[in-house]
Every structure is written in structure tokens, then in C-alpha cells.
Amino acid sequence: MNKILIDLQHISKSYDGQLILDDLSLYIRENEFLTLLGPSGCGKTTTLRILGGFETPEQGKVMFEGEDITKVPPYKRQVNTVFQKYALFPHMNIKENIAFGLKIKGKTQNYIDDKIKYSLKLVNLDGYENRMPDSLSGGQQQRIAIARAIVNEPKVLLLDEPLGALDLKLRQDMQYELIRLKKELGITFVYVTHDQEEALTMSDTIVVMNQGYIQQVGPPEKIYNEPENAFVADFIGDSNIIRSTMVRDELVNILGVEFKCVDVGFGTNKPVDVVIRPEDVILKEDESGKMKGVVSHLIFKGVHYEMEVQANGFEWLVHSTKCFPVGTVVSIDVDPFNIQIMNKPEFEDEEALKIDG
Amino acid sequence: MIKKICRNIYLILIFVFLYAPIVTLVVLSFNKSKTRAKWGGFTLKWYGSLFTNEAIMGALMNTLLIALVASVVSTLIGTIACISIMNLNKKMRSVVMGVTNIPMLNAEIVTGISLMLLFISFNFKFGLGTILLSHITFCIPYVILSVMPRMQQLNPYAYEAALDLGAGPVYGFFKVILPEIMPGIASGFLMAFTMSLDDFIITHFTKGAGVDTLSTKIYTEVKKGIKPEMYALSTIIFVTVLILLLLVNYKPLEKRQKTDKEVKEAVKVGG
Amino acid sequence: MDNHKRNLKILGSPYYLWSAFFIIIPLAMVFYYGLTDRSGAFTLANIASIIQTEHIKGLFLALELSFISTVICILLAYPLAMILSARKVSSKSFIVLIFILPMWMNFLLRTMAWQTLLEKTGVINSVLSFLGLPVLKIINTPSAIILGMVYNFLPFMVLPLYNCISKIDENVINAARDLGANSLKVFTRIILPLSIPGIISGITMVFIPALTTFVISKLLGGSKILLIGNIIEEEFTQASNWNLGSGLSIVLMIFIIVSMVITEIFDKGGESNFL
Numbered sequence: 065m066n067k068i069l070i071d072l073q074h075i076s077k078s079y080d081g082q083l084i085l086d087d088l089s090l091y092i093r094e095n096e097f098l099t100l101l102g103p104s105g106c107g108k109t110t111t112l113r114i115l116g117g118f119e120t121p122e123q124g125k126v127m128f129e130g131e132d133i134t135k136v137p138p139y140k141r142q143v144n145t146v147f148q149k150y151a152l153f154p155h156m157n158i159k160e161n162i163a164f165g166l167k168i169k170g171k172t173q174n175y176i177d178d179k180i181k182y183s184l185k186l187v188n189l190d191g192y193e194n195r196m197p198d199s200l201s202g203g204q205q206q207r208i209a210i211a212r213a214i215v216n217e218p219k220v221l222l223l224d225e226p227l228g229a230l231d232l233k234l235r236q237d238m239q240y241e242l243i244r245l246k247k248e249l250g251i252t253f254v255y256v257t258h259d260q261e262e263a264l265t266m267s268d269t270i271v272v273m274n275q276g277y278i279q280q281v282g283p284p285e286k287i288y289n290e291p292e293n294a295f296v297a298d299f300i301g302d303s304n305i306i307r308s309t310m311v312r313d314e315l316v317n318i319l320g321v322e323f324k325c326v327d328v329g330f331g332t333n334k335p336v337d338v339v340i341r342p343e344d345v346i347l348k349e350d351e352s353g354k355m356k357g358v359v360s361h362l363i364f365k366g367v368h369y370e371m372e373v374q375a376n377g378f379e380w381l382v383h384s385t386k387c388f389p390v391g392t393v394v395s396i397d398v399d400p401f402n403i404q405i406m407n408k409p410e411f412e413d414e415e416a417l418k419i420d421g
Numbered sequence: 422m423i424k425k426i427c428r429n430i431y432l433i434l435i436f437v438f439l440y441a442p443i444v445t446l447v448v449l450s451f452n453k454s455k456t457r458a459k460w461g462g463f464t465l466k467w468y469g470s471l472f473t474n475e476a477i478m479g480a481l482m483n484t485l486l487i488a489l490v491a492s493v494v495s496t497l498i499g500t501i502a503c504i505s506i507m508n509l510n511k512k513m514r515s516v517v518m519g520v521t522n523i524p525m526l527n528a529e530i531v532t533g534i535s536l537m538l539l540f541i542s543f544n545f546k547f548g549l550g551t552i553l554l555s556h557i558t559f560c561i562p563y564v565i566l567s568v569m570p571r572m573q574q575l576n577p578y579a580y581e582a583a584l585d586l587g588a589g590p591v592y593g594f595f596k597v598i599l600p601e602i603m604p605g606i607a608s609g610f611l612m613a614f615t616m617s618l619d620d621f622i623i624t625h626f627t628k629g630a631g632v633d634t635l636s637t638k639i640y641t642e643v644k645k646g647i648k649p650e651m652y653a654l655s656t657i658i659f660v661t662v663l664i665l666l667l668l669v670n671y672k673p674l675e676k677r678q679k680t681d682k683e684v685k686e687a688v689k690v691g692g
Numbered sequence: 693m694d695n696h697k698r699n700l701k702i703l704g705s706p707y708y709l710w711s712a713f714f715i716i717i718p719l720a721m722v723f724y725y726g727l728t729d730r731s732g733a734f735t736l737a738n739i740a741s742i743i744q745t746e747h748i749k750g751l752f753l754a755l756e757l758s759f760i761s762t763v764i765c766i767l768l769a770y771p772l773a774m775i776l777s778a779r780k781v782s783s784k785s786f787i788v789l790i791f792i793l794p795m796w797m798n799f800l801l802r803t804m805a806w807q808t809l810l811e812k813t814g815v816i817n818s819v820l821s822f823l824g825l826p827v828l829k830i831i832n833t834p835s836a837i838i839l840g841m842v843y844n845f846l847p848f849m850v851l852p853l854y855n856c857i858s859k860i861d862e863n864v865i866n867a868a869r870d871l872g873a874n875s876l877k878v879f880t881r882i883i884l885p886l887s888i889p890g891i892i893s894g895i896t897m898v899f900i901p902a903l904t905t906f907v908i909s910k911l912l913g914g915s916k917i918l919l920i921g922n923i924i925e926e927e928f929t930q931a932s933n934w935n936l937g938s939g940l941s942i943v944l945m946i947f948i949i950v951s952m953v954i955t956e957i958f959d960k961g962g963e964s965n966f967l
Contacts, residue, residue, distance in 0.1 A: 116581075116585060117585075138585050139585070139588055139593075143585075144585055144586065148578060149576060151582040153579060153582075153583075153597055154579075164583065164596075165587045168586065168588050168592065212586065213586075216586060428778075431775060432772070432775060438843070439790055439794055439843070439846070441809060442797075442801075442802045442804075442805030442843070443805070445805040445815065446797060498706055498707050501707070502704045504700055504704070505700055505702070505704025505708075508697050508700045508701050509704075517708070523715050524715060526900065527948060528900055528901065529901065529904065530905075530925065530941070531945060534722065534938070535721060536714065536718050537928065538721040538934065539714070539717060554714065558711075558714040561707065590699075615792070615796065619799050621798075622906075635798055636798060636799075639804075640800055640907075647801075652801070655801055658796060659793075662793065663793060666793060
């Protein structure tokens with residue numbers, strides 16, 4: 065494990081009396097690709113802006129390599145930001161945009177020229193020195209924004225939904241590009257997005273946030289496969305979230321039927337939430353499954369079919385490569401290791417969100 | 422087709438309506454007869470005697486001086502005020518903008534007399550100074566209202582990006598914000614200058630005896646008959662502005678077309 | 693950053709002080725003078741004097757003439773704004789040419805020039821009689837004042853209207869056509885409702901200066917026609933009765949405020965972006 069680079073300690077921030085971040089603590093390691101993921105208004109952008117120095121938290125400290133930088137203004141931080149809508153300076157050409165930070169630091173012209181060349185090569189836009197920002201496409205502008213930030217050799221690059229304005233195909237290309245860049249530069253990336261797929265693809269660590277609180281921190285696989293609560297389960301990918309009862313260790317009662325599972329330590333006869341990913345629901349044409357149901361909806365999605373199955377009063381979302389036409393009577397089964405047990409949420413907001421979702 | 426002809430005829434009619442008085446004035450400036458009622462033959466003598474007419478030249482100087490100082494000062498105060506207004510909360514902002522709108526929406530005569538009462542009550546000495554203060558007052562709103570939209574259109578992240586890249590607040594403002602709001606400042610300045618130049622009503626109430634701008638001079642001459650030199654002067658001003666406008670309007674167009682081409686060529690050559 | 697923001701706010705203080713001293717206090721003085729008599733005692737007499745025959749006549753005539761002028765301005769400006777917004781490309785320099793440039797010819801002179809044009813033996817009548825048409829006798833009549841108002845304030849109607857109409861998304865109009873609206877329907881159901889904010893701000897921009905003018909009536913109306921503006925002006929420059937002049941100004945401001953309130957109601961949320 066790399067050493068800790070940034071340590072956010074008990075950060076609170078509110079706007080106009082509304083609490084945006086509540087006692088948030090988080091550390092970011094050197095050379096990590098960390099993603100802040102959550103719906104809009106969850107506080108992820110505010111967290112990023114606190115890291116960049118554009119906001120000062122009301123409470124708490126921002127530690128950078130063991131030094132308190134909470135009140136250090138943005139222009140004195142070893143951190144650079146790639147902004148949401150690129151924020152290129154429209155009246156300067158690409159060269160001038162990239163040179164902006166270097167000129168302030170008083171670098172020599174030779175150094176600056178080299179850096180411009182190097183950074184443009186890095187983002188695959190060599191030869192664009194004299195173009196104006198508005199003559200570039202969105203994707204190109206984004207690359208320039210990245211180039212402009214990284215020439216300053218920051219220890220941390222902050223990216224605020226940088227791909228949000230791009231179309232799907234471009235977004236996917238840029239994801240690979242960013243991973244490559246991160247590897248070549250060997251610096252820390254802190255990335256903000258509301259797109260769970262982006263987060264899963266690129267991150268070393270994902271921080272799922274909601275309403276100013278961190279819901280779960282962990283590597284992508286863990287977040288996806290073992291969501292800690294209903295919010296995370298619901299936000300990351302599609303899922304069936306079912307109120308159930310933990311009968312005892314390794315046995316859970318879902319909708320009146322007992323399923324084997326692998327989780328222990330939830331007590332006996334305790335109400336819990338169960339998460340089952342749609343691709344983990346097994347449909348059988350015969351009655352060998354645990355629960356009988358009827359297919360009520362069918363959509364072809366390309367790689368798989370998406371179906372809704374009515375069974376024991378619950379509408380199951382199922383992804384399968386096999387097609388079961390509407391009206392087919394099926395039976396449902398789930399492998400024990402695909403049943404994820406979660407404690408009931410602790411506060412009401414979460415509950416409300418779960419029901420909405 | 423008929424529609425198009427109708428449109429053009431309409432435009433021409435409006436054009437004639439707006440320019441008929443101006444043409445009249447230009448014609449009068451070449452009129453040998455001293456009264457504007459009849460045509461006495463072509464002459465250029467008014468253009469000659471204009472420059473020796475001290476009263477008119479004095480009024481012209483006053484007018485230009487006031488317009489220049491008022492527009493420069495109001496542009497400075499107004500632009501700086503915009504930065505501040507942008508950072509106010511919603512309530513304060515609407516209060517400030519409400520006050521800013523008063524001189525624009527209120528009747529000029531009321532603005533004029535209100536300033537006159539102010540100057541009297543505070544024992545200001547009426548003269549160029551009071552005119553100047555009044556002009557700055559009614560010019561600032563024009564500056565604010567033309568700079569404000571530019572400020573609002575700014576990408577809010579551009580300034581932060583500058584700070585992020587190491588620029589201090591002042592450097593960031595001059596390098597990133599100022600160039601972006603420059604067109605707004607320029608049009609605000611021009612608007613202020615024009616309004617100050619053309620103002621009569623507010624000047625009428627705030628000038629002292631013996632001090633005249635072109636407007637007030639013309640107003641006092643209306644009864645006795647306007648000196649033909651005045652027509653000559655107006656014609657000169659008008660033609661000068663017309664030429665300036667033509668120059669300014671054609672230049673950016675050429676430039677715009679050029680930059681694209683130039684950039685492409687530069688990329689080819691330099692890259 | 694929060695400190696930074698506070699510093700930015702302080703930058704505005706020269707303007708805030710300026711507007712307090714040169715906008716708020718002067719207005720307060722008008723109210724002070726308007727609500728007191730010469731000895732400084734409170735009175736409503738100055739305001740009440742509006743009902744004197746001469747004053748009320750001046751007010752009603754001003755209301756009548758400025759109302760007519762405003763209507764004429766709308767009727768002239770609307771087609772103009774539509775034509776200009778249809779031309780898109782070159783219209784900006786055209787607008788400058790047609791409206792901004794004339795402002796550089798002194799407005800008193802321009803208005804005066806109408807005297808020359810309208811006189812009994814003036815240019816227009818010479819042309820008319822040459823063509824065998826009846827001559828106009830409108831100089832020194834209310835009609836001449838209306839003409840002067842329309843001439844001076846037409847730009848203030850065209851500009852907001854043009855701004856409003858040229859901002860209408862072409863696809864909205866296309867959508868209306870697509871849904872079966874003919875040109876008339878497109879105009880009455882789409883363009884007209886969407887241009888109401890422009891009309892409203894145009895109305896205030898024309899109506900208020902027209903209502904309060906004293907110059908146009910003096911230059912084109914001869915000395916016999918007195919509008920409320922002329923009466924106020926004379927109280928200040930000749931009669932030196934500031935209290936009475938201020939009182940009448942308050943009445944004038946009440947009319948201005950009423951018309952602004954009406955504007956606000958119609959133009960909810962719209963900013964005054966006529967420039």
C-alpha cells in the first residue's frame with residue numbers, strides 16, 4: 065500500500081444553512097485513482113472543491129503530506145484541476161492556455177515550449193499549438209484542459225466530471241485515455257462523477273457518497289459485489305433489493321422461501337435487506353427452482369434480455385442470455401454466494417431513497 | 422418576392438423618417454441665408470467661421486471634456502461594481518440592481534431636479550463639476566447593464582482555473598476575466614459617452630450660469646435662432662462618427678475571416 | 693476563498709456610496725421638498741395642486757399624447773423588429789446605423805429640424821403642394837409633439853422588441869408550422885406571446901420619457917401647449933418654487949411607478965436586458 069497523501073479530517077460544509085458535507089473523513093493514497101461517486105447534490109463536487117482550495121470547510125482539516133493546507137489558496141497548492149466544462153481561456157490559443165501556469169511560475173521559454181510539446185503529445189493533440197479553443201471539439205478541449213493541468217506537474221490531479229459533456233463513444237475512449245495517462249504520469253487522480261460505469265472502469269478506489277455522507281469506500285469489485293447498504297446497491301448497477309429475514313447464519317428467508325447464503329453474523333430472525341443482481345437470478349423452465357413466477361415484461365438489450373418476473377409478490381429484475389417470452393411460467397433460483405445480505409439502513413433518508421429507487 | 426419588396430420599402434421609409442432631420446441639418450449647414458426658413462445658396466463659410474466662434478468652441482470643449490471624463494470614470498466605477506455585485510447574495514444583488522435601474526427608468530426631468538436639489542442643499546458650486554457628477558451618475562447604470570451580462574456569461578470555472586494554475590486573484594482577473602468582459606466594458610463606455618454627449622435635460626438642471634454644453638447652448642439659441650455654425654459643427658461631428666463607425670464595423674469582419682485562415686496556415690507552417 | 697469573496701464585495705463600495713449619495717439622497721430630497729412648504733412644515737398642498745386646471749390639463753394632455761405616441765411606436769416598431777430579426781446576419785450594423793448613429797447628431801437639433809420640415813412653407817409642404825396634395829398644418833399643434841415623440845423614442849421600442857423576437861428559437865416556429873399553424877396563427881399564437889416582454893419593456897422605455905418630456909413640446913408645440921413636464925420645469929427654472937415643482941414631480945413619479953409595476957407583473961423574472 066502506498067503512503068497516505070491527502071487526509072480529510074472531519075470536514076463539514078454548508079451553503080445557506082443547508083448542510084452539504086457532514087463530518088466527512090477520507091484519506092487518499094499516493095498514486096491512487098480515487099473516484100467520488102454519487103447522485104447530484106451528494107457533496108462530491110464540494111469535496112473536490114475543498115481539495116482544490118476553492119471552498120474552505122467550516123469545520124475540519126485538509127492535510128497534505130502531513131501539512132495542514134485547509135486555508136491555503138488554490139494558487140499555492142500542488143494540486144491542479146480539470147474543470148467540468150473545461151474552462152479553457154477562450155481568448156488565448158492552445159499554446160497560451162497550456163503555458164499559463166508555467167509562465168506564472170517563471171519558467172524559461174525553452175522549458176515551456178518543451179512542456180507544451182510533451183503535453184500535447186501526451187494527450188494526442190500535437191500540432192494544435194496555435195488553434196483557438198472554440199475551434200476544437202468537446203473531446204479535444206477536454207484533452208487540452210488535462211494538458212494545461214498536468215504541465216504544472218501537480219501531485220494530485222482533480223477531475224470534476226470531465227467527461228460529462230461528451231457523447232457516449234467519446235466518453236468510453238476518454239476513459240481508457242485517462243487510465244493510460246494516469247499510468248504514464250504516476251500521480252494521484254481524484255475523479256468526480258455520477259456515472260457508476262465510469263467509476264467502475266477507471267478507479268482503484270470508489271467512494272460512494274449520498275447527502276453529504278460517505279456510504280462506502282472500496283475497490284470497484286467490492287463496491288459492486290458487496291454493497292454495504294441499499295443505497296450503494298441501488299446506485300451501482302441494477303439490483304433487486306428485497307426486505308427479508310435472516311433466519312440464522314447462512315440461511316435467509318426471502319419472500320417466504322428459505323435460501324442458502326454465505327453471510328454470517330447478522331443474528332437470528334433479524335430483518336435485513338437482500339441484494340441480488342439481475343444477472344445472478346437464474347430462471348428455469350421446469351420447476352426445479354425455489355420459487356414459481358411468471359414473466360411479465362421482456363426487452364432485448366443486445367448482450368442480454370431484460371425481463372421482469374412476478375414471483376411471490378415481488379417484481380424480479382432478471383438479465384439472461386436466454387429468452388423467456390411474456391407469460392412463460394418459470395422458476396427462480398439464486399446461488400448462495402450471489403445473495404448479498406445488508407443491515408437495514410440506519411437513517412431515514414436512505415430508506416426513502418431506496419423506496420424511490 | 423413581393424414580401425421582400427414590401428419589407429425593403431418599409432425599411433427605407435423608416436430610414437427616411439429617422440434621417441430626414443439629419444439631412445435637413447446637413448443641408449442647412451451649407452445654406453448662405455442666415456435663417457433656416459429659406460435657401461440662400463450654397464456656401465462653406467459657416468465651416469470657416471465655426472472655428473473662430475468662441476462660444477461654440479467653448480461649449481464643444483465642455484461637452485467633449487464632460488463626456489470623456491464622465492464615461493471613463495463611470496466605466497471604472499461601474500466595472501468594479503459589477504465584480505462586487507456578482508458576489509453579493511441574491512437579495513442584496515436585487516436591491517443594488519434596483520437602485521441602479523432608478524436613473525434609467527426614472528424620468529430624466531426628475532433625475533435632473535433631484536440632483537439640482539442635492540447640489541443646492543449641500544452648497545455645491547454649480548458649474549462643470551456638478552454637470553460631471555450628474556453625468557457620471559446617469560452613465561454608471563449603462564456601464565453596469567452592459568458589463569453585467571458579460572460577467573454572467575463568464576465560465577465560472579475559468580477564473581478558478583487560473584487560480585488553480587497558480588495565478589493570484591489580481592493576475593487572474595486581468596488575464597482571464599478582463600479580456601472576456603472587455604466587449605461589455607467597451608460598449609458600456611461607448612454608451613456612456615454617447616449618452617453624456619447627447620444629454621440635455623439633466624445638464625439643463627445641473628449646470629451653472631455661464632457654463633454651457635452644446636445641448637444647453639442650442640436650447641438657449643432656439644428662441645433667437647440657431648447660429649448656422651452649429652449646423653456646421655453637427656455635420657462635422659456626424660460625418661466623423663459615421664466614418665469611424667464604418668471603419669470599426671468593417672475591421673472585425675475582415676479580422677474574423679482572416680484568423681481562421683491564418684491559424685490553419687500557421688499550423689501547417691509552424692507545426 | 694471566503695475572505696477573497698468578502699474582499700470582492702468591498703470593491704463595490706465606491707459605487708454603493710455613489711448611488712446612495714447621488715441617487716437615493718436626491719430622490720429623498722424631492723420627496724422632502726414635495727411634502728413641505730417654503731417654511732419647511734409638512735403639507736400635501738404641493739401634491740394636491742395637481743388638480744389645478746392648468747396642472748391637470750398638462751397632465752392629461754401629456755398622458756394622452758404619450759399614450760398615442762406609444763401606440764404608434766408599437767405599430768411602427770413591430771414590423772421593423774420582425775424584418776430586422778429575419779435578416780439576422782447584417783442586422784446588427786444596420787441597427788447601429790439606423791438608431792445609434794443619429795444620436796450623435798444633437799437631439800435638440802434633430803427635433804428642431806422637424807420645425808424646418810413641417811413649417812407652412814417647409815420642405816414637406818413644398819413637396820406636397822408640388823404634387824398637388826393638401827398641405828399639412830401640424831406645426832405648433834399636439835400632432836407635431838406626437839411626431840417628435842415618435843421620432844425620438846422609436847429606437848427604444850425597436851431595440852427591446854428586436855432583442856425579444858430574434859431570440860425566439862426557430863425550431864419553436866417550425867414546430868408550430870409542423871403542427872399545422874399558418875403564418876397568421878404562428879404570429880398570434882407563438883411570436884406575439886413570446887415577444888410580450890419586449891413590448892412591455894418597450895412601452896416603459898417610450899411611455900415614461902414621452903410622458904415627462906418638456907423639450908419636445910417646447911420645440912415643436914410652440915409656447916402655448918404646456919405638458920406636465922413643462923410646468924415642472926418652469927417651477928424650477930423660472931418660478932423657483934421648488935416645493936411645488938417637487939410635489940408635481942412626486943405625482944409624475946407615481947405614474948412612473950404604476951407603469952413600472954405593471955411592467956413587473958407582465959415581465960416576471962425578465963431582466964431589463966434591452967441594451
